[in-house]
Amino acid sequence: MEKVSAVNNLFGKSVTAVKNFSSEEIRLVLDTAYKMKKIIRRGGEKKLSDLRGKSIVNLFYEPSTRTRTSFELAGKYLGADVVSINSGTSSIVKGESLRDTLRTIEAMGVDAIVMRHKAEGAADFATKVVAPIIINAGDGAHAHPSQALLDLFTIEQHKGQLAGLKVAIVGDILHSRVARSDVYAMTKMGMEVHLAGPKTLLPRFFEFDGVKVHEEIEDAIKNADVINVLRIQLERQQAGLFPSTREYARVFGINDARLKLAKDDVLILHPGPQNKGLEISSEVTYCERSAIQDQVQNGVAVRMALLDLTLNGGAK
Amino acid sequence: MTNQTWQFQNKFKSLLIRGGRVIDPANNFDGVADVLLVDGKIAEVKPEINFSAEKIFDATGKIVTPGLIDMHVHFREPGQEAKEDFLSGAKAAAAGGFTTVATMPNTSPVVDNAALVRAMVKRAEEVRLVNIKIIGAVTKGQLGQELAEMRDMIAAGAVAFSDDGHFDDNAKIFLNALDYLHDTGKLIICHEEETSLVKGGVMNEGKRSAILGLKGRPTVAEDIAVARDCLLAEYTGGRVHIAHISSARAVEIVRDAKKRGVKVTAEVTPQHLMMTEDLVNPVDASTKINPPLRTQKDCDACLAGLLDGTIDAIVTDHSPHAVEEKDREYIYAPSGFPGLETSVGVLFSELYHKGKIDLKTLISKMTAEPAKIFGLNAGTLSIDAPAEVTIIDPELVWTVDTKNFYTRGSHSPFVGRELKGKVVATIVRDNFMTLNH
Numbered sequence: 001m002e003k004v005s006a007v008n009n010l011f012g013k014s015v016t017a018v019k020n021f022s023s024e025e026i027r028l029v030l031d032t033a034y035k036m037k038k039i040i041r042r043g044g045e046k047k048l049s050d051l052r053g054k055s056i057v058n059l060f061y062e063p064s065t066r067t068r069t070s071f072e073l074a075g076k077y078l079g080a081d082v083v084s085i086n087s088g089t090s091s092i093v094k095g096e097s098l099r100d101t102l103r104t105i106e107a108m109g110v111d112a113i114v115m116r117h118k119a120e121g122a123a124d125f126a127t128k129v130v131a132p133i134i135i136n137a138g139d140g141a142h143a144h145p146s147q148a149l150l151d152l153f154t155i156e157q158h159k160g161q162l163a164g165l166k167v168a169i170v171g172d173i174l175h176s177r178v179a180r181s182d183v184y185a186m187t188k189m190g191m192e193v194h195l196a197g198p199k200t201l202l203p204r205f206f207e208f209d210g211v212k213v214h215e216e217i218e219d220a221i222k223n224a225d226v227i228n229v230l231r232i233q234l235e236r237q238q239a240g241l242f243p244s245t246r247e248y249a250r251v252f253g254i255n256d257a258r259l260k261l262a263k264d265d266v267l268i269l270h271p272g273p274q275n276k277g278l279e280i281s282s283e284v285t286y287c288e289r290s291a292i293q294d295q296v297q298n299g300v301a302v303r304m305a306l307l308d309l310t311l312n313g314g315a316k
Numbered sequence: 317m318t319n320q321t322w323q324f325q326n327k328f329k330s331l332l333i334r335g336g337r338v339i340d341p342a343n344n345f346d347g348v349a350d351v352l353l354v355d356g357k358i359a360e361v362k363p364e365i366n367f368s369a370e371k372i373f374d375a376t377g378k379i380v381t382p383g384l385i386d387m388h389v390h391f392r393e394p395g396q397e398a399k400e401d402f403l404s405g406a407k408a409a410a411a412g413g414f415t416t417v418a419t420m421p422n423t424s425p426v427v428d429n430a431a432l433v434r435a436m437v438k439r440a441e442e443v444r445l446v447n448i449k450i451i452g453a454v455t456k457g458q459l460g461q462e463l464a465e466m467r468d469m470i471a472a473g474a475v476a477f478s479d480d481g482h483f484d485d486n487a488k489i490f491l492n493a494l495d496y497l498h499d500t501g502k503l504i505i506c507h508e509e510e511t512s513l514v515k516g517g518v519m520n521e522g523k524r525s526a527i528l529g530l531k532g533r534p535t536v537a538e539d540i541a542v543a544r545d546c547l548l549a550e551y552t553g554g555r556v557h558i559a560h561i562s563s564a565r566a567v568e569i570v571r572d573a574k575k576r577g578v579k580v581t582a583e584v585t586p587q588h589l590m591m592t593e594d595l596v597n598p599v600d601a602s603t604k605i606n607p608p609l610r611t612q613k614d615c616d617a618c619l620a621g622l623l624d625g626t627i628d629a630i631v632t633d634h635s636p637h638a639v640e641e642k643d644r645e646y647i648y649a650p651s652g653f654p655g656l657e658t659s660v661g662v663l664f665s666e667l668y669h670k671g672k673i674d675l676k677t678l679i680s681k682m683t684a685e686p687a688k689i690f691g692l693n694a695g696t697l698s699i700d701a702p703a704e705v706t707i708i709d710p711e712l713v714w715t716v717d718t719k720n721f722y723t724r725g726s727h728s729p730f731v732g733r734e735l736k737g738k739v740v741a742t743i744v745r746d747n748f749m750t751l752n753h
Binding site: 097098099117118119120121122124125127128140141142143175177180203204205206207208 | 521522523525526527528529530532534597598599640643644645646647648
């Protein structure tokens with residue numbers, strides 16, 4: 001996997017949405033992630049010096065376990081100094097505006113800000129406000145580029161290819177930044193994307209080349225090579241978007257019976273955290289076709305790749 | 317042209333405006349003529365007036381119209397003066413060619429009683445530059461629960477009523493308001509978006525919101541609200557005025573209601589005539605307005621409605637906010653932008669110069685028609701009418717720049733646009749306000 005990739009156009013650039021990436025740039029991230037994964041898995045000394053002397057701030061306005069931790073570890077494995085800020089324990093609770101918080105962090109001389117925020121467009125807003133590289137770790141229902149890239153990476157590792165594969169993304173498409181990122185990443189890499197969920201959780205007027213929207217889960221997962229199961233937030237039931245978790249699980253949940261419609265070697269993805277027995281059954285989560293644990297490890301590799309390419313030019 | 321400053325104080329006894337193209341829709345007049353103003357009134361309108369006036373203005377090549385009227389502005393007094401106050405708002409109005417505006421009551425506190433209406437009428441008299449009319453709330457605190465003391469407010473000078481900013485979901489309260497006002501002839505100006513359908517929404521629900529992941533405000537929310545209020549106007553015989561209409565279907569609903577003789581009128585903003593959801597970019601909240609920017613189909617339907625008389629008036633919905641309020645995350649920024657100073661420029665550039673509307677219709681929607689709807693002694697160049705006149709240079713090219721705004725509002729989606737057509741003078745009674753250029 002020691003391919004020589006194309007020129008790195010990502011150096012010095014912010015990463016706010018995967019829609020801004022060319023397929024060559026996606027390829028470059030994936031190739032770099034292969035190298036990073038080897039380093040994570042080699043045992044013993046993991047720490048590189050690629051980003052020695054660089055500082056990264058994780059600015060998370062929303063709770064997160066895997067994204068925040070994996071960005072933090074990714075930075076540390078690359079030798080950067082990483083600080084994580086939680087909105088609950090910072091000046092944000094004193095009413096500081098996003099602009100001012102960003103400027104404050106900038107003034108401390110950081111090289112990159114990894115940012116998660118409830119507001120769609122928050123990361124793009126940040127790029128207009130401050131100079132450091134902004135890495136979007138999720139902005140509302142808009143984008144989550146590192147998730148889409150790690151989904152691609154996981155699929156390619158298991159399937160040996162991306163182009164031509166049929167992917168079903170099922171569940172709460174309406175509120176999902178993962179779905180809005182995957183559709184760009186996957187179609188750019190030549191994959192066929194099918195979205196499905198109850199109509200209350202599908203965006204109306206969603207038109208996207210290479211993407212089909214289904215109201216029946218079965219239509220989407222039929223002969224799928226990959227199923228990406230999205231998280232269903234329990235608040236959606238209270239908001240009247242579906243009547244009960246029980247009925248959701250019965251009609252739209254991914255379980256063994258439904259899985260039979262997909263290809264025998266279907267790969268199961270889930271961005272986490274899961275609601276077992278709601279959008280996905282325990283059997284499916286832990287079955288051998290599930291790559292959910294791999295996604296977590298790959299998340300670190302892909303985020304290392306993104307940080308290395310944007311901050312260091314991916315020199316190693 | 318770099319200098320866009322105005323001179324706001326220039327008193328006169330008599331002013332002769334020479335040689336302009338006078339467009340006075342109220343009197344069905346369009347032709348080159350002189351306009352003579354004496355002692356705060358229109359004295360004469362005819363070619364070649366022979367009068368030794370104190371001041372003479374050469375309006376050759378300019379358009380001379382009755383003072384423009386905007387019955388939908390937010391001047392933020394009392395309580396939100398960081399966004400705007402009566403003086404900054406009045407200057408913005410004058411610089412935009414408006415001689416009469418009406419302020420919406422969604423202030424803090426809400427203008428929902430006679431004492432506040434009187435206080436605001438007094439503030440308007442202090443400021444004077446333009447005529448500021450006061451719109452009172454329909455319900456106490458605009459909460460949609462109990463009727464406000466509207467008859468007391470009429471006695472104190474309120475010209476109309478509105479719970480603008482949101483829809484009155486309680487149909488019974490709204491019906492009561494129409495009945496209660498019935499014999500007064502006062503109308504209710506309605507913000508038409510059914511609340512539950514737009515909750516949390518920040519832009520039009522459509523292709524663009526689906527891609528951006530921003531919560532939508534669907535046209536059907538407006539259509540339902542407009543349909544309900546047309547039906548209630550029909551049922552009660554009351555007067556409903558649809559604020560800032562924006563949906564193609566809503567225009568159809570109003571058209572049908574008018575055909576049935578329902579006492580419904582409607583207004584539209586320049587932005588809803590010419591801007592679409594495609595302009596929404598979540599890094600800049602200047603496009604965030606309610607109702608939201610829709611689609612080209614909706615813009616086209618609004619223009620068609622304006623031309624066929626379904627829509628009676630053009631308003632700006634001038635909604636200034638402080639810089640720091642708008643300069644933030646799209647979903648958290650407040651809705652609205654200041655429109656008084658760009659209205660004539662964008663309407664001339666995008667509609668008149670592109671041949672989409674004739675000048676008489678355009679001017680009528682900003683003078684005679686709103687005057688008729690609101691029962692104002694304004695919007696006409698009839699002899700003895702108040703000396704309220706707007707002079708427009710239709711060819712003047714300028715660029716919208718917040719630096720030149722008199723409003724305290726900053727963010728406007730029109731900022732940066734090069735426009736053709738600008739107000740160069742605004743006359744209110746004995747004051748001849750002019751652009752220095």
